[in-house]
Amino acid sequence: MSKPVPTGLTVHNKSRVLDVEFDDGASFSIPFELLRVYSPSAEVMGHGPGQEVLQVGKREVGIAGIEPVGNYAVQPTFSDGHNTGIFTWEYLYKLGSQKDVLWAGYMDRLHASGFEGDSGRETGMSLTGPSTAAPAKSGGGCGSGGCGCKS
Structure with a gap:
């Protein structure tokens, strides 16, 4: 089975x-x-298992820009200045398809560290509800000029 490739990618700054x-x-x-x-x-991930760094105070983070990396990934620049993460198509698919589980794990780590209020989401909130965002542009993956990436 081939790895999924994006046909549309749209940044919605208002809804984050x-x-x-x-x-x-x-x-x-x-x-x-x-x-x-x-x-x-x-x-964020460290250099190996057990070296992850808990990110706190990111509830209002925005995306200031996003750039294609070859034909396999994008590299966002976040409003807090972080810009070293390269998000492959496979990793974006994982984040999207597993967001409820990943969110719950993040909330558990925040709670265990005493930072429960540092997230913009409520514990137990589902992130799979209907999107109110406009549909993403289609046609080609990043790097082809047709993915719809916006700064």
Whole structure:
């Protein structure tokens, strides 16, 4: 089975979500906060298992810009200055398809560390509700000029 490739990618700064549509028909609205706290960077993930760094105070984080990385990923610049995470198509698909589980894990870690109020979401909130965002642009993946990436 081939890896899913985005056919649409739209940044919604007002609602703070990234809409991603894939060539297998899946589509996800991924909150910026979730993208930021699960950024695939050494700053967030560390250099190995057990070295993850809990990200707090990211409820209002925005995306200031987003750039394609070859034909396989995007690299957002977040409003807090973080810009070292390279989000492959496969990783974006994982974040979108597993966002409720990932969100619950993040909330558990915040709670265990005493930072429960540092998230913009309520504990137990589902992130799979209907999207009110406009549909993502379609046609080609990032790097082809047709993915709809916006700064």
